[in-house]
Amino acid sequence: MSEPIVFEPIAMERVWGGCRFESVLGKAIPNGTPIGEMWEIVDREDAQSIVHVGALRGKSLHELWTDKRATIFGEDYLADPSPRFPLLVKLLDARERLSVQVHPPLFLAESLGGEPKTEVWYFLDALPGAKVYAGLKAGVTRGAFESALRTGKVEGALHAIRVATGESIFIPSGRLHAIGEGNLIVEVQQNSDTTYRVFDWNRMGLDGKPRALHIEESLASIDFADFEPAACGAKEKTIADCPFFHVEKMRLKAPREIRPAGRFALVTVIAGQAACGGKVFERGGFFIVPAGGGGLDVAPASGTAEILVTTLPV
8 A cells, every 4th residue: 555544534423523524624514503522533442434535445344454454554563363453433512511420440341331431631722720520539438429419519529620731631441530510622532432321410412301411331341549740741642551552742843654563553643734745734634644655754844843653562
């Protein structure tokens, strides 16, 4: 492959969504519809990334992972047992704050009927005063949290963190969390769509009814020893490094080979414009640099650019 692979994003309507994908990033969204998520890279039975342009146009991510794994992703992944591409990468636009939720840890997920999910949030555009909730305030016990649920005073038990553009925070399975309003986020996560909602600020869903809660599953999944985690500063280069993905921030001043030897890399443009294989990508653009093929350095289209480079551990 001698060209970057570009997929068509999938717009997801959410009760808390907004319109900043269009106003900030220039992405087309359905008029008047609250779009909360753009699934940019996904290989699931109910949602599938499709190549938008080039020689592979019309091919699904699942087809590439199944039939062209060595060529596109690298021979190192031929032994990977996952039947689907192991990551799901999306954009989030929180016009309102999201529900308080948790993802099940590996040792519990199957027994709860779900999939484990560890993720990282990179704050692509955070409005002044934006915050997130992650973990518990120091000293909050399970009993105290259950009491807060009964009285509707959950916010007082949560650790709130003010965030700014360029910062990030790691959300392992088991960490209680909620995204606050005013955040435009790049999320890199395990390929999972399991979320247990424990509190939703007494909000109605798109159908006008209270959204379902998963109290029992949430209480089983929450790490009640997870107190007051910190966000990662905007100057940090390593955004996430865990067994499921590695995310690095790079500033481009000249053409650069960004792939690990013999493997692919997933690029997200976070500032300026980036060029690869004769194509120019704007802020909020995503593309895969395939393992095979030369002449696929990533460069600033003009001046400088910043990108996130996501790779998959072997």
